Amino acid sequence: MELCIFLTLDSFITDPLTHDFMRKALLMSSLVAAVCGFLSSYLTLKGWALMGDAVSHSVMPGVVVAYALGLPFSLGAFIFGVGSVALIGFIKQKSRVKEDTVIGLVFTGFFALGIVLVSKIKSNIDLHSILFGSPLGISLSDVKQTIFISLLVVILLSIFRKDLMLYCFDPRHAKTVGINIFFLHYLLLTCLSLAAVVGLQSVGIILVVAMLITPGATAYLLTDKFDKMTIISVLSAIISSLIGIYVSFWFDLETGGSIVLAQTFIFLFAFLFAPRYGIFKLKKLFAGYK
Amino acid sequence: METTNYQNFRIDAENICVDYNGKVALYDANLRLKAGQICGLVGMNGAGKTTFFNALTGFVNISKGKIRINGESVRSAQKDQTIAYVPQNEGIDSQFPVNVWDVVMMGRYGSMNIFRCPRESDVQAVKDAIERVDLTDHLSTPIGNLSGGQRKRTFLARAIAQRASILLLDEPFSGVDIRTEKLISELFIQFKNEGKTILLSTHDMIHVREFCDLVLLINKTVVAYGETSEVFTPENITTTFGGISPDFLFGPES
Numbered sequence: 001m002e003l004c005i006f007l008t009l010d011s012f013i014t015d016p017l018t019h020d021f022m023r024k025a026l027l028m029s030s031l032v033a034a035v036c037g038f039l040s041s042y043l044t045l046k047g048w049a050l051m052g053d054a055v056s057h058s059v060m061p062g063v064v065v066a067y068a069l070g071l072p073f074s075l076g077a078f079i080f081g082v083g084s085v086a087l088i089g090f091i092k093q094k095s096r097v098k099e100d101t102v103i104g105l106v107f108t109g110f111f112a113l114g115i116v117l118v119s120k121i122k123s124n125i126d127l128h129s130i131l132f133g134s135p136l137g138i139s140l141s142d143v144k145q146t147i148f149i150s151l152l153v154v155i156l157l158s159i160f161r162k163d164l165m166l167y168c169f170d171p172r173h174a175k176t177v178g179i180n181i182f183f184l185h186y187l188l189l190t191c192l193s194l195a196a197v198v199g200l201q202s203v204g205i206i207l208v209v210a211m212l213i214t215p216g217a218t219a220y221l222l223t224d225k226f227d228k229m230t231i232i233s234v235l236s237a238i239i240s241s242l243i244g245i246y247v248s249f250w251f252d253l254e255t256g257g258s259i260v261l262a263q264t265f266i267f268l269f270a271f272l273f274a275p276r277y278g279i280f281k282l283k284k285l286f287a288g289y290k
Numbered sequence: 291m292e293t294t295n296y297q298n299f300r301i302d303a304e305n306i307c308v309d310y311n312g313k314v315a316l317y318d319a320n321l322r323l324k325a326g327q328i329c330g331l332v333g334m335n336g337a338g339k340t341t342f343f344n345a346l347t348g349f350v351n352i353s354k355g356k357i358r359i360n361g362e363s364v365r366s367a368q369k370d371q372t373i374a375y376v377p378q379n380e381g382i383d384s385q386f387p388v389n390v391w392d393v394v395m396m397g398r399y400g401s402m403n404i405f406r407c408p409r410e411s412d413v414q415a416v417k418d419a420i421e422r423v424d425l426t427d428h429l430s431t432p433i434g435n436l437s438g439g440q441r442k443r444t445f446l447a448r449a450i451a452q453r454a455s456i457l458l459l460d461e462p463f464s465g466v467d468i469r470t471e472k473l474i475s476e477l478f479i480q481f482k483n484e485g486k487t488i489l490l491s492t493h494d495m496i497h498v499r500e501f502c503d504l505v506l507l508i509n510k511t512v513v514a515y516g517e518t519s520e521v522f523t524p525e526n527i528t529t530t531f532g533g534i535s536p537d538f539l540f541g542p543e544s
Contacts, residue, residue, distance in 0.1 A: 159405065162399065163406065166399060169386050169388065170377065170396070172344070172347060172377065173375060175347060175348055176348070176349070176375045177368065177397075177400030179400065223387060224432035224435075225388075226387045226388055228387075
């Protein structure tokens with residue numbers, strides 16, 4: 001530990017790169033951060049933070065079942081992620097219980113089912129790695145799967161970027177001008193489930209929620225332009241992933257937690273010093289800043 | 291203009307019903323509007339005004355009845371950019387990170403390619419629309435920094451940029467400054483002369499008398515419909531507002 005104090009910045013950055021597992025972890029986490037960061041700006045604006053919470057927890061039993069059946073766990077996670085949302089919609093429509101209550105009810109139920117299944121099905125699934133992620137122990141097939149899913153989500157979100165923005169902003173207008181908002185609704189949900197699946201590996205189920213919420217919230221404080229918000233969100237997510245992984249390497253800290261803490265610090269910085277919306281409004285301090 | 295369209299109604303809603311999860315929001319409602327007509331939609335909160343708009347734009351499905359827009363289905367009206375909807379100020383998230391230009395450009399989305407890349411003609415349409423509502427100085431102002439009136443004008447510009455022939459306006463005069471009110475009034479006259487059909491909901495009875503050729507009084511269903519001078523009577527208004535006298539709503543009339 002004391003050693004790192006004497007390291008130069010150069011070796012602080014390059015030394016971990018000599019390890020194969022660190023290169024993989026950095027690549028994977030950056031990908032996941034990019035996907036979650038991109039999606040995060042939509043969730044923040046649509047008011048779907050809780051939905052992100054719900055979906056990322058609900059994929060848990062899907063992962064377990066998929067492992068048990070020998071299927072790619074992304075498939076199981078995806079089915080349960082979308083299924084939970086459908087169930088939330090159904091219960092909300094058919095009962096007088098309020099939406100946030102239904103969301104909480106469904107995702108804790110799914111999550112508990114996952115935990116019970118893990119304890120019942122004898123397998124080599126490590127509950128800890130599902131909950132908290134294990135970016136340092138990623139297999140090659142996981143890497144391929146993450147790259148594929150991440151690219152798919154980024155491509156989908158890029159193609160429908162403006163439509164999704166309009167859907168979040170004014171769905172009625174979107175409908176009036178002939179845009180298929182039903183499709184956009186499920187597109188966003190599908191991307192959310194896929195992001196939960198890839199996020200699960202690097203930061204784990206519990207912390208993927210932070211990945212889906214914090215970058216968007218940070219970006220929201222920093223800009224009034226939607227495109228800039230998306231870019232800031234993605235960048236802040238990637239930067240905090242890199243910081244988190246390096247810090248966890250050098251100081252021997254839990255990786256997922258370090259990534260999310262880095263995100264939280266970036267958010268707090270924006271909260272305090274954002275030019276227009278921060279508590280101290282840096283803009284006023286530097287009168288010439290534009 | 292009207293003679294050519296004499297047989298055709300721009301909006302033809304016949305016995306429409308809308309319910310949300312079994313709860314009836316609107317039933318047996320009828321409305322027929324031609325080109326160049328301005329119709330006021332008047333009713334209490336919860337009387338079904340917004341539901342009526344939602345049904346006409348296709349945002350909610352009708353459970354019964356028939357809606358024809360220019361003789362065709364609501365879906366083809368959406369595809370053809372026939373209807374533009376101007377929301378209430380309260381109906382939108384004013385903190386959303388978009389500026390005036392972005393919002394007005396949304397009026398062109400329906401006629402762009404899948405990536406929504408603006409062409410020269412779209413840019414021109416947006417510029418013209420913003421000019422018509424007198425917001426040229428605010429092109430890059432975030433909507434959160436606009437006044438209520440400026441925001442209303444932004445959404446009007448979006449409807450103008452869309453080049454729709456039917457305009458649905460939800461409370462166009464609520465929460466706006468006098469300048470905006472005057473500008474909207476002038477635009478209404480221009481729209482009428484251009485042959486556009488306008489349906490506007492309002493709480494303000496004076497505006498109905500001032501602008502509307504026709505008035506549709508609703509309270510979950512149509513209470514009365516026709517020429518403003520004939521239909522907008524104290525009795526009808528009292529029925530629409532569940533027994534509240536028009537004196538209370540307008541102030542005593544001289």
